[in-house]
Amino acid sequence: MDEVTLTLHEEKVSRVVVGSGALSRLAGLVTGLDPLxxxxxxxxxxxxxxxxxxxxQLEGRGMTVSASSVGxxxxxxxxxSVEKIWRLMVASGLTRRSVLVAIGGGSLLDASGFAASTYMRGIKLxxxxxxxxxxxxxxxxxxxxxxVGGGKNLVGTFYHPDIVVIDPxxxxxxxxxxFVDGFSEVVKHAAIRGKRWVSWLLTIADAVMARDEKVLNEVVRFSVLTKLDVIRRDYKERGARVLLNFGHTVGHAIEVVSGYRISHGKAVAMGLVAEASLATKVLGLPMDEADLLSAALTELGLPTGIGYSAEELVSVMRLDKKFLNGRPRIPLPRRLGDFEIVEFEWGVIAACLSELTH
Ligand SMILES: NC(=O)c1ccc[n+]([C@@H]2O[C@H](COP(=O)([O-])OP(=O)(O)OC[C@H]3O[C@@H](n4cnc5c(N)ncnc54)[C@H](O)[C@@H]3O)[C@@H](O)[C@H]2O)c1
Structure with missing residues (x-):
């Protein structure tokens, strides 16, 4: 099991525990926050x-615990939903000496993190x-x-949880x-690290799909430690962190155009393939590296073909909060492991995408 402490600034430390059995550590870590x-x-x-x-586990440590579920x-x-969470916090008597423990998928964590960061200007999480x-x-x-208003992730905050317990x-x-949805982000992290990591994923894909506990543990650990390494260098998205958006410009547009019928993970898989293809055109990413990325996604059970027109996708991309004041800037690989931020004219991106979608 790994434990990583992220010191964000003098008042805020985030403790991340990742590995099989990590869940059993939760109550001990929450106790350390001394909650009412x-x-x-x-x-x-x-x-x-x-x-x-x-x-x-929490009650076993003598804590006063209320529990609720939301969608x-x-x-x-x-x-x-955020208002519902705020109201639950009021009804449960939460103060700045309280802890919100959010258990769920990325959507529930996003909504809870936003609610926790704004309730009483921020409580422990x-x-x-x-x-x-x-x-x-x-x-x-x-x-x-x-x-909000048809735009994905338009309203939010940067707010690091005090504790993250990741038990594969x-x-x-x-x-x-x-299960398969998350592997697009794993492939993205491997692409940021370099070709040998994408090749590694391809070699272990069968064991991952068979849910081999040891291999899953390695994959989750690899992914979390890679992301933490990027965040440690740039936690407010002013530099290195932009790389984590690889695959997400086209991916978010697919999610929105599909009315969220295509999940985030599958949309990002399609977005990675589309953006790798853009990279072969504008940065000379070798075709075999783009193919390796697609193969890893396919072997991990993810789709790679886009079923929407370039016009539909570009009209949604224009709403992306990152581009509201200008042209799209997209992190793309020159080689796997070696990225550049490329600024596009909307017309160029539409032309590239229409080659892929027709
Ligand atoms: N904040 C970030 O940095 C960040 C990064 C990546 C993705 N996201 C967001 O995460 C969301 C996608 O998250 P997701 O893929 O986890 O999907 P999700 O949270 O939308 O959950 C998908 C489904 O899984 C169910 N579920 C959750 N845990 C389960 C379990 N143990 N057993 C059975 N069902 C379970 C949920 O109820 C839901 O029906 C997107 O909104 C995306 O924007 C945020």
Whole structure:
């Protein structure tokens, strides 16, 4: 098991524990925050056995615990759900001496993180991610957001949880479509690290799909430590962190155009393939490296073809908060492991995408 402490500034430290069995560490870590009381907020899709074990663990340490569930999935990332969470916090008597423990997928963590960062201008927060995507990506990094007016992630804050407990054994029983979703972010992290990591994923893909506990543990650990390394260098997205957006410009547009019927993970898989293809054209990314990326995604059960027109995608991309004042700037690989931020004219990006989508 790895424990990483991120010191963000003198007042804020984020402790991330990752590895099989990590869940058993939660109550001890929460005790260290010395809370007056705790609200456990669960994603309605999470099995009761996980939520009960968390509540029992906390109560076993003598804490005053309330528990509630809100919806799960992208639909929870609305102002309405956030208001519901704020009201639950008031009803549970939460103060700045309290801890919110959020258990769920990336959507529930995003909505809870936003609620926790704004309630009383910020209360203590612990995350227990329960989907692959939430474990390998969403739970670390301190970004949260909700969807507003048809735009994805338009309103949010930077707010690092005090504690993140990432236990890959939770992934063993996930429905397959939720299980595979997170691997697009793992492939993205491997692309940021370099070709040999993408090749490594390809060699272990069968064991990952068979949910081999040891291999899953390695993959989740690799992904979390890679993301933490980027965040440590740039936690407010002013530099290196922009690389984490690889695949997400086209990916977010696909999610929105599909009306969120295509999940974040699958949309990012398609976005990675589309953006790698852009990179072969504008930066000379070798074709075999783009193919390697596609092969890893396919072997990890993810789709790679885009079923929407370039016009539809570009009209949505123009709403992306990162581009509201100008042209799209997209991190693309010159080689796997060697990225550059490329600024496009909208016309150029539309032309490139229409080659891919027709
Ligand atoms: N903040 C970040 O840095 C960051 C990074 C990546 C993604 N995200 C966000 O994460 C969201 C996607 O997260 P996701 O892929 O985890 O999906 P999700 O949170 O939307 O959950 C998908 C489904 O899984 C269910 N679920 C959760 N845990 C389960 C379990 N243990 N067993 C069975 N079902 C379970 C949920 O109820 C939901 O129906 C997107 O909104 C994306 O924007 C945020």
């Amino acid at each position: 009381n705790v609200l456990v907020l669960a994603d309605s899709g999470v099995p009761d056995s996980i939520v009960d074990s968390v509540v029992n 799960g999935g992208e639909g929870v990332k609305t102002l309405g 612990a995350y227990v991610p329960t989907t692959t995507l939430a474990q390998v990506d969403a739970a670390v990094g301190g970004k949260n957001a909700i969807d 054994t939770i992934l063993a029983n996930l429905p397959n479509h939720i």
